[in-house]
Amino acid sequence: MDDSYPLSRTNKVRQLPEKASYDRATVHRVLDAGLVAQIAFVQDRGPVVVPMIYGRDGDTVFLHGARKSRVIRLLEETERACLNVTLLDGIVLARSAFNSSMEYRSVTVFGTPRLVEGSAAKLRAMRIISEQSMPGRWDELREAHDREIRMTGVIALEIETASAKISDHGVDDEDDDYEIPVWAGVLPMTLSFGALVDDDRLLPGVEPSAAVRAMQNRKI
Amino acid sequence: MDDSYPLSRTNKVRQLPEKASYDRATVHRVLDAGLVAQIAFVQDRGPVVVPMIYGRDGDTVFLHGARKSRVIRLLEETERACLNVTLLDGIVLARSAFNSSMEYRSVTVFGTPRLVEGSAAKLRAMRIISEQSMPGRWDELREAHDREIRMTGVIALEIETASAKISDHGVDDEDDDYEIPVWAGVLPMTLSFGALVDDDRLLPGVEPSAAVRAMQNRKI
Numbered sequence: 001m002d003d004s005y006p007l008s009r010t011n012k013v014r015q016l017p018e019k020a021s022y023d024r025a026t027v028h029r030v031l032d033a034g035l036v037a038q039i040a041f042v043q044d045r046g047p048v049v050v051p052m053i054y055g056r057d058g059d060t061v062f063l064h065g066a067r068k069s070r071v072i073r074l075l076e077e078t079e080r081a082c083l084n085v086t087l088l089d090g091i092v093l094a095r096s097a098f099n100s101s102m103e104y105r106s107v108t109v110f111g112t113p114r115l116v117e118g119s120a121a122k123l124r125a126m127r128i129i130s131e132q133s134m135p136g137r138w139d140e141l142r143e144a145h146d147r148e149i150r151m152t153g154v155i156a157l158e159i160e161t162a163s164a165k166i167s168d169h170g171v172d173d174e175d176d177d178y179e180i181p182v183w184a185g186v187l188p189m190t191l192s193f194g195a196l197v198d199d200d201r202l203l204p205g206v207e208p209s210a211a212v213r214a215m216q217n218r219k220i
Numbered sequence: 221m222d223d224s225y226p227l228s229r230t231n232k233v234r235q236l237p238e239k240a241s242y243d244r245a246t247v248h249r250v251l252d253a254g255l256v257a258q259i260a261f262v263q264d265r266g267p268v269v270v271p272m273i274y275g276r277d278g279d280t281v282f283l284h285g286a287r288k289s290r291v292i293r294l295l296e297e298t299e300r301a302c303l304n305v306t307l308l309d310g311i312v313l314a315r316s317a318f319n320s321s322m323e324y325r326s327v328t329v330f331g332t333p334r335l336v337e338g339s340a341a342k343l344r345a346m347r348i349i350s351e352q353s354m355p356g357r358w359d360e361l362r363e364a365h366d367r368e369i370r371m372t373g374v375i376a377l378e379i380e381t382a383s384a385k386i387s388d389h390g391v392d393d394e395d396d397d398y399e400i401p402v403w404a405g406v407l408p409m410t411l412s413f414g415a416l417v418d419d420d421r422l423l424p425g426v427e428p429s430a431a432v433r434a435m436q437n438r439k440i
Contacts, residue, residue, distance in 0.1 A: 106271055134313060145318075
């Protein structure tokens with residue numbers, strides 16, 4: 001079974017198509033590794049792009065914000081949104097500027113956003129978003145207050161079509177350039193976590209949980 | 221002198237306005253720290269967002285791609301583009317999901333893109349883009365071939381209006397929640413660089429330059 005997203009005019013990758021994939025599992029894997037997505041929509045016929053945390057469930061990407069915020073009201077009204085998640089993996093230092101580039105994993109999603117209604121559905125989406133950036137944290141925290149759920153606007157973006165583009169090839173220089181005595185290679189990059197910083201008002205004796213400690217070692 | 225970008229309907233930050241800045245120096249500082257921008261534009265009345273490397277010179281952001289690529293052709297034609305650069309600095313683990321958030325530096329730019337014409341102007345912009353992601357590398361590499369300059373499409377996005385949003389506040393919980401015996405604090409994040417990986421076809425005895433080694437210690 002070909003479990004891929006349909007190809008359309010919008011999601012078809014034209015540049016470096018050998019790096020492209022429309023495979024559902026590949027798209028999901030990149031989405032699941034990220035922390036922040038960039039959501040683009042049209043306002044007054046012009047483009048706007050906003051960074052937001054997110055979570056995925058099947059072919060739905062959930063986003064949230066203050067219920068009254070511009071981004072939630074606009075996403076609620078618009079029929080089309082585009083979302084990109086890009087994870088940087090390295091700088092490719094080739095023997096020419098022209099062939100220098102980045103290593104990355106990137107996913108672009110096109111779909112129709114809708115407002116999630118009802119406390120139970122909203123809470124479920126809020127949990128999915130929370131678990132994406134803070135795995136295991138939701139169950140450690142007090143339950144959300146009704147007022148907090150009401151104040152939160154949750155958007156579900158159904159993935160109608162999507163593409164992944166993964167660049168991990170290293171250096172690929174022009175034949176003639178291999179004779180140039182300049183160093184070439186890859187400078188790997190990763191989003192890494194530092195030592196936990198205690199809040200000033202921590203109660204005595206309260207230590208980070210195993211889930212919080214595990215976040216420090218997360219691979220993005 | 222108030223050296224700020226003008227406020228408009230598009231760039232005015234409505235949520236958490238205390239984190240917002242329209243100050244030119246703040247906007248430039250965030251842009252200068254980033255490696256990849258997200259560019260949004262409108263195609264067939266729908267939004268598209270694409271990650272691109274970039275460079276800044278004054279109030280111009282330069283972008284490039286293959287001359288014939290969709291993104292360059294669309295940016296050449298469109299009158300409006302929106303660009304966002306977001307740098308993640310930490311995860312704020314509050315005592316409730318509602319107050320948990322991220323620490324970040326983010327800039328959003330609105331402007332009119334135009335195609336840069338002429339070899340000298342293109343080459344200058346290509347150097348600026350190269351120096352943003354690979355400081356000091358341009359002068360180590362051979363000159364760009366005429367064919368490479370012709371094959372590269374360069375876009376200049378003039379910053380007409382912009383905003384920065386900087387979140388570095390740490391935990392800010394509800395008064396009642398400080399009594400809950402759960403750990404709270406910040407998990408710092410940074411984009412960090414690993415050990416250089418030699419290209420397989422390196423000439424014997426060729427070592428990374430000081431500029432390349434300095435990239436490993438760059439603060440993003």
